[in-house]
Amino acid sequence: MDSKSASAERLYLPDAVQRAAKILVVGHFAVGKTTLVGTLSEIPPLRTEEGMTQAAAQVDDLRGATGKTTTTVALDFGRLTLSDELVLYLFGTPGQQRFVELWEDLARGSLGALLLVDPARLADTFPVIDLVETYGLEYAVAVNSFDPHSQHAEDELREALDLLPDTPVIFCDARDEKSSARALITLVSHLLAHTA
């Protein structure tokens, strides 16, 4: 393989890279996680699978699914090389309570989480907030407004989601690079303010 070719240079990290950081992009079903990861990633977003929890497999057995099959969760992720020696990975992470092992693995070593919220489906966000808090992740809320005519006031959202006063809320379009970058930068600024 010719590591000097243009495509190889895009594929691989710079040789000097020393450290990798990870941020989770979380939210309920179809809220725009994959879209946001793809918008910001410097490589075509990749997809892999992680195994499902034992508990969930047993639940599926009880439901009468076939005995020894297993189920996996698809993870989308993207990459941003931020300097010669630092790379950031964004992982789109499903918000289901049942994927406990997956969450443990993903949360370990994460800087924090960007929580995508569709204001028309607020109730779907509660279990995701529970998960984020269970794993001790700091987060910022990115409101992904699918209906351009809906006007959701920030303070209504804060109250509905019972957010702490200093949790950032930012409106964003996951399809737009500038807008998505602004949401990510807001999150990281918040994480910095929270770190001694």
Added chain:
Amino acid sequence: MTASGEEQQFSSGFVRSYVITGGRGLPDAEDLSLVTLVTLAPESQLPPNPSPEVRKIWDLCSGGYLSVAEVAGHLGLPVGVARLLLQDLNQQGHLLRRKAPPPAQLVSREILEEVLHGLQVRFG
């Protein structure tokens, strides 16, 4: 790809994974985390009679550093299986690894400052 993008039955893939790993259990996430950066040590010699998966991971990892997640993604393997193949390479002394990131409680200001700066430069 599934309709929901989140969950799928994986019975055929499970059999495939089982064959690739020789039926051994999948290793723990600790030493090869999703974002541990890996590459082949220079001048590593491909072991004799490599399986197709070993040959593929060898080709991919000989070109430069990638995260464990990227290795899995490029090879179309579940993370656990990629991890097992990488662990074999590691035990054979062929793998170079960058240090894994610290757990969340130990995230330093320094790394957050670098991430913030990098994002600001990139997205202006």
